[in-house]
Amino acid sequence: MANPSAVCNGHLHHHHQKQNNLLKSGICKKNGITKGIKKNGISNGTLYKKKFVEHFEQAPMYVAVFTFLGFGVGTIFGYLRDFMRAWGLEKRNVATEREQQKDFVPLYQDFENFYTRNLYMRIRDNWNRPICSVPGPQFDLMERVTDDYNWTFRFTGRIIKNVINMGSYNYLGFAETDVNALKTVTIELQKYGTGICSTRQEMGTLDKHVELEKLVATFLGVEDAMVFGMGFATNSMNIPALVGKGCLILSDELNHTSLVLGARLSGATIRIFKHNNIQSLEKLLRDAIIYGQPRSRRAWRKIIILVEGIYSMEGSIVRLPEIVSLKKKYKAYLYLDEAHSIGAVGATGRGVVEYFGMSPDDVDVLMGTFTKSFGAAGGYIAGKKDLVDFLRTHSHSAVYATSMCPPVAEQIIRAMKCVMGLDGTTQGLQRVRQLGKNTRYFRRRLHEMGFIIYGNDDSPVVPLLLYMPGKIGAFARRMLEKNIGVVVVGFPATPITESRARFCVSAAHTREMLDTVLNALDELGDFLHLKYSRYSKSSHPELYEETRLELED
Amino acid sequence: MDIKRVKDYIYWLYYQYLLITCSYVLEPWEQSMFHTITVTVFAMVVYTAYVFVPIHVRLAFEFFSQMFGGHPESTV
Numbered sequence: 032m033a034n035p036s037a038v039c040n041g042h043l044h045h046h047h048q049k050q051n052n053l054l055k056s057g058i059c060k061k062n063g064i065t066k067g068i069k070k071n072g073i074s075n076g077t078l079y080k081k082k083f084v085e086h087f088e089q090a091p092m093y094v095a096v097f098t099f100l101g102f103g104v105g106t107i108f109g110y111l112r113d114f115m116r117a118w119g120l121e122k123r124n125v126a127t128e129r130e131q132q133k134d135f136v137p138l139y140q141d142f143e144n145f146y147t148r149n150l151y152m153r154i155r156d157n158w159n160r161p162i163c164s165v166p167g168p169q170f171d172l173m174e175r176v177t178d179d180y181n182w183t184f185r186f187t188g189r190i191i192k193n194v195i196n197m198g199s200y201n202y203l204g205f206a207e208t209d210v211n212a213l214k215t216v217t218i219e220l221q222k223y224g225t226g227i228c229s230t231r232q233e234m235g236t237l238d239k240h241v242e243l244e245k246l247v248a249t250f251l252g253v254e255d256a257m258v259f260g261m262g263f264a265t266n267s268m269n270i271p272a273l274v275g276k277g278c279l280i281l282s283d284e285l286n287h288t289s290l291v292l293g294a295r296l297s298g299a300t301i302r303i304f305k306h307n308n309i310q311s312l313e314k315l316l317r318d319a320i321i322y323g324q325p326r327s328r329r330a331w332r333k334i335i336i337l338v339e340g341i342y343s344m345e346g347s348i349v350r351l352p353e354i355v356s357l358k359k360k361y362k363a364y365l366y367l368d369e370a371h372s373i374g375a376v377g378a379t380g381r382g383v384v385e386y387f388g389m390s391p392d393d394v395d396v397l398m399g400t401f402t403k404s405f406g407a408a409g410g411y412i413a414g415k416k417d418l419v420d421f422l423r424t425h426s427h428s429a430v431y432a433t434s435m436c437p438p439v440a441e442q443i444i445r446a447m448k449c450v451m452g453l454d455g456t457t458q459g460l461q462r463v464r465q466l467g468k469n470t471r472y473f474r475r476r477l478h479e480m481g482f483i484i485y486g487n488d489d490s491p492v493v494p495l496l497l498y499m500p501g502k503i504g505a506f507a508r509r510m511l512e513k514n515i516g517v518v519v520v521g522f523p524a525t526p527i528t529e530s531r532a533r534f535c536v537s538a539a540h541t542r543e544m545l546d547t548v549l550n551a552l553d554e555l556g557d558f559l560h561l562k563y564s565r566y567s568k569s570s571h572p573e574l575y576e577e578t579r580l581e582l583e584d
Numbered sequence: 585m586d587i588k589r590v591k592d593y594i595y596w597l598y599y600q601y602l603l604i605t606c607s608y609v610l611e612p613w614e615q616s617m618f619h620t621i622t623v624t625v626f627a628m629v630v631y632t633a634y635v636f637v638p639i640h641v642r643l644a645f646e647f648f649s650q651m652f653g654g655h656p657e658s659t660v
Contacts, residue, residue, distance in 0.1 A: 153610070
């Protein structure tokens, strides 16, 4: 064998270098037969039908040092400014109590929003930017300037046109204003109007909802489904209906706020397992079954595992086959939140269940939202008919919240029919395929350039790590100058050392748009010094080209 | 043309310094204060190094050479 680390099992290990890679190719070479590849400690042939490659590369140590240094400088100046504000040397722009109420119990705890006041305010112009067009692959932005360092903004009246949109969750490109596409939505709007003025239980159930629910159930391959008006409320209001006191919730470390809120509202005991870490989950399950409830040692009434399909801050995909096998072994229930993965992964866009080639019966509660891939608003819960019938009567959202409005329901119906192919065209399938192509291309190019990217190779959410607080503001502002709109995230939403820029690839992005963005990123990466990856191929482009054996497209 | 490249490079270095120390986000007067402090500290470090390091290095060299090879010389 000429180059032992080059080819093994027909896959090129050059790109996805991990420590155990060399060991694996050593094994392959020794035996002479190609065995199943062990990726991340799991043997491939049994549970995973295709490669499961995730990257969570760590940056060099000096980056962490500089990040803390940057935060330190910000904190020192924050204390200085707070001191000046307290002693009247500077005008106070935050909320303070009135003079007459100074002796009362304080309403505003000043130190709590230290971070907001002193660090977030300085770069606040990168968030809450108002747009004035549909958030398709490009959008129009209202220009705003600040005279007092981001405490107040004013609009200049100018509109920045055709900013490339790398931040909207428009995975399949259904956020469009094309008149032909929205024909049925317009008809429904004229037939039903926009208001429902009632809850599902009273007079808010329309035939549109029934049609939509049947369609969602067919799309996912389950018995029944129920739709709600708001995606966040779907999680936070339905989990309390499913679990209560005496139950155990095992939730992933990086679950979304809606899941955390729903879990806390339910009153069940919550235990956290490390992100996507099956050993941690198994240990928690075993402990739960062996030791039971904390003081009475009784068996738990219910054990439910809360995971998401794609985690939107990391871009990682849940290890569904292993979790399902664990759940079957220990007899727990599984709640899968497919907010970002429905429509975005899977060969025909049916989500992570299809991506791993599993049957939807394996997951007890399938939840998802229509906000991301279908260009509408709202959420659904799907599963067995008994489960959905129970939720119809017992869920807070179903009983008390206003139901989904009819034009939005029609938008979901037409988008779903498009994806399923029921409208007679192959447009839906083309969109799903285009998204997959765009995702792989974008991620591959970013890896080649030498950026540190987190997440699975197939996930359309691409977090690019920035690390230092100074670079957050600089990156977002310079990208806007180049007419590209990005979303940057910093401390409270991510760990303190790992601030990032999150790109959402869309099926509506053309190759030219992606190339524009990639060139801008290349330039900016050099200018801001963001290319921390130690595994970039850009240092040996000719070597990469020769031995490339990609089995895609 | 070369002058422009040098100037761009120096600007780039200055920009990296701003980003790394997070003084990019500070207001102008805060930046001036921060630069003054940094330059002062840096100047003090350089001055101290200039004054003390050669003497210390020479003394350390003499100490170690005495310990390892200079035993016969110690009585002289």
